[in-house]
Amino acid sequence: MSNTYSDKLKDPRWQKRRLEILHRDNFECRKCESKTTTLHVHHKSYEKGTQPWEYEDQDLITLCKDCHDEVTNLKNDIGRVLCHAKLFALFQNAYYVIPELNDDQLETLTWMLNEAGHDPSILDDMRSRFIQAETVA
DSSP: OOOOHHHHHHHHHHHHHHHHHHHHTTTTTTOOOSSSSEEEESSSSSTTTTGGGGSSSSEEEEHHHHHHHHHHHHHHHHHHHHHHHHHHHHHSSSSSOOOOHHHHHHHHHHHHHHHHHHOOHHHHHHHHHHHHHHHHH
């Protein structure tokens, strides 16, 4: 039996878990509240060695395809930026740098921070650090 992530999503344990989360969320996207588009169950984070069906309820959320793509793409972009920021800080011994976010990205990031229980006002601090770093550069 193959052990790819795609194969794990076909596992009956994931299929059952996925239905539990969809039911909990009333078969509705928790971000845009759509009930008419394809729904995904999104893992808010991943832990090495944990199977998709082993996550706690609070770690899973129903998102429509568009919102899921948006959240996933933004998480990937932020991950790349944070790696760059860490390198920048190491080599320049200066600021943490984030790119300017467009309104859609900012809205999605604010939503993600709220869902994760974080205060989205940290974005203002991140933006001011970016502006300071840009001014210095």
